[in-house]
Amino acid sequence: MTEPRIESNAETACFTWSGIWRGFLAGQPLGIGTFVYGLAFGLVARQASISVAEALLMSAVVYSGSAQLAAVSVISQSTPWTSANLWLIAVTIMIVNARYVLYGAATRPWLASVSPLKSYGSLFILGDGNWILSMKAHADGERDAGFFLGSGLAMYTPWLAGTLVGASIGSLVPNPKALGLDFLLVAFSAAAAVALAKSRNDIWTVAAAAAGALAVQQIVPGGWPIVAAGIVGAIVGYLRWKPAGSTVR
Amino acid sequence: MTLDAAFIPLLLTMAAASFLCRASGFWLMRFVPVTPRVQAALNATPLAVMVGIVAPAAAHGNLPEIAGLGAIFIAVRLNGGDVLAAIVGVAVLAAVRTAGL
Numbered sequence A: 001m002t003e004p005r006i007e008s009n010a011e012t013a014c015f016t017w018s019g020i021w022r023g024f025l026a027g028q029p030l031g032i033g034t035f036v037y038g039l040a041f042g043l044v045a046r047q048a049s050i051s052v053a054e055a056l057l058m059s060a061v062v063y064s065g066s067a068q069l070a071a072v073s074v075i076s077q078s079t080p081w082t083s084a085n086l087w088l089i090a091v092t093i094m095i096v097n098a099r100y101v102l103y104g105a106a107t108r109p110w111l112a113s114v115s116p117l118k119s120y121g122s123l124f125i126l127g128d129g130n131w132i133l134s135m136k137a138h139a140d141g142e143r144d145a146g147f148f149l150g151s152g153l154a155m156y157t158p159w160l161a162g163t164l165v166g167a168s169i170g171s172l173v174p175n176p177k178a179l180g181l182d183f184l185l186v187a188f189s190a191a192a193a194v195a196l197a198k199s200r201n202d203i204w205t206v207a208a209a210a211a212g213a214l215a216v217q218q219i220v221p222g223g224w225p226i227v228a229a230g231i232v233g234a235i236v237g238y239l240r241w242k243p244a245g246s247t248v249r
Numbered sequence B: 001m002t003l004d005a006a007f008i009p010l011l012l013t014m015a016a017a018s019f020l021c022r023a024s025g026f027w028l029m030r031f032v033p034v035t036p037r038v039q040a041a042l043n044a045t046p047l048a049v050m051v052g053i054v055a056p057a058a059a060h061g062n063l064p065e066i067a068g069l070g071a072i073f074i075a076v077r078l079n080g081g082d083v084l085a086a087i088v089g090v091a092v093l094a095a096v097r098t099a100g101l
Helices: A017-026 A028-047 A052-061 A065-076 A086-096 A099-111 A116-124 A128-139 A146-168 A181-196 A201-219 A224-240 B007-031 B036-059 B063-077 B082-098
Strands: none
Touching: A017 A028, A017 A128, A017 A146, A028 A052, A028 A065, A028 A128, A028 A146, A028 A181, A028 B082, A052 A065, A052 A146, A052 B007, A065 A086, A065 B007, A086 B007, A099 A116, A099 A128, A099 A146, A099 A224, A099 B007, A099 B036, A116 A146, A116 B007, A128 A146, A128 A181, A128 B036, A181 B036, A181 B063, A181 B082, A201 A224, A201 B036, A224 B036, B036 B063, B063 B082
């Protein structure tokens, strides 16, 4: 971890079944959350008269609860719904998911050395939970890029299963809030942050990110406080970098 | 299982917009030389994003959220591992909510 990687931009990562399996196991608790939210999305989609097959395809290609709900609301406001403005849908999804651009950028050093099929294939099922899990594992020394795919699959497959069940038998959907599942991502982020923040330098990142997130939260809630925190934190990391012997991980 | 043919353009649009978000950051970083300074910026991003997810929830949270976050902090510090700590936090939050506090 100490050698400079200026030339290649990349670590030499491997991509093995054992890494995929490790990530898949690590992602199981988060999979419970995506299953229940998948149920909820399936139900909402059916109520907007989107068929089971259509709901499932949407979950397969969009794989983002907030983006899909936003897209469904655009679709259901159009009559007939098939006339919905495609640009409006595209822009809506990109605004809701803007934070993924940042997440993808941060995976570059890790995933650059595996084949494009593996890196872009893994990124296709990038989500908040598995990215946080993977970046924490990476900071702890995980170098197998399969971990990233595996943790993604642990959340993606229950998302599809949840959508299918929710759209088919929507009336059985439990209340995610009563189960505390709305808190699942926050809980994983908090635990990973407490475990990750070790050096004195990290205090600056934490303080700046919190300030950035809370400031933006006042203006636009949703994904944007996360984007602000990530960018502010990256700037602090960039500015506070010190050569050799510093605490940079 | 019915599929309206008019749904296909909608689906392709949604697929393209979604994948663009997930792939563009990774792709763009091809053209950014990763100097140690840029590496430090990328290394700081995960912690910053985690804080960005937690801070609004903590600031707007009521007793269940605060209790859950407190439990997580203690559980990690007691060396329980971060996954276990997260599950403990969700359980504490659900319990406090169920208790109606």
